[in-house]
Amino acid sequence: MTALARLIQRFKQLPGIGEKSAQRIARYILRIEHEDAARLSEAILEARSRTRTCRRCGNLTEDEFCEICKDPSRVQTEICVVEEAFDIPLIERAGAYQGLYHVLGGVLSPMEDVSADELRITELVERVKNEGTKEVILATSATTEGETTALYVAGQLKGMGIRVSRIARGIPVGADLGLADEVTISKAIRGRESLDSGERT
Numbered sequence: 001m002t003a004l005a006r007l008i009q010r011f012k013q014l015p016g017i018g019e020k021s022a023q024r025i026a027r028y029i030l031r032i033e034h035e036d037a038a039r040l041s042e043a044i045l046e047a048r049s050r051t052r053t054c055r056r057c058g059n060l061t062e063d064e065f066c067e068i069c070k071d072p073s074r075v076q077t078e079i080c081v082v083e084e085a086f087d088i089p090l091i092e093r094a095g096a097y098q099g100l101y102h103v104l105g106g107v108l109s110p111m112e113d114v115s116a117d118e119l120r121i122t123e124l125v126e127r128v129k130n131e132g133t134k135e136v137i138l139a140t141s142a143t144t145e146g147e148t149t150a151l152y153v154a155g156q157l158k159g160m161g162i163r164v165s166r167i168a169r170g171i172p173v174g175a176d177l178g179l180a181d182e183v184t185i186s187k188a189i190r191g192r193e194s195l196d197s198g199e200r201t
Helices: 003-012 020-033 036-049 087-094 121-132 144-157 181-190
Strands: 075-082 097-105 133-138 163-166
Touching: 003 020, 075 087, 075 121, 087 097, 087 181, 097 133, 121 144, 121 163, 133 144, 144 163
Parallel strands: 075 097, 075 133, 133 163
Antiparallel strands: none
């Protein structure tokens, strides 16, 4: 196998990248200057070696705690629950939420053999117990797996004396959070619905 074929094969292993996309990326890499290719390679290796998960919320960071968890100006009594750390910048850019976050690390998916034990749900419950949380906002995607996960998490928090809400349906049913624009996310956060009583904020 040639070096180019191996490069294309590596790109095809990335999520959402097919044969044609892998070839386009490979062509781009071959056309840029050698120094730019080296910088790209260095950036990948540096991010891989230095990035870790926040000990508190599971966000991506280079320190023990992420910048959001270290920020005393954030609303300490609210936790927004997301599937992946990459969902956090999407919500942050919308500018409608000033609380804390909790990354589950995925969604419940029997088809892919992902159970509750493999998600950071126990850690969430412990945070609610110990951090004086008043509201947990479930911002999982509006897919079947996302909805199932939200309902399961809400069940785990039941009886803890806090408000549990779900982001409003500004996010289309069946859509991934990452595909929504900032205005839609902002409206979804502001229009979140309580999973306890159905009331809106």
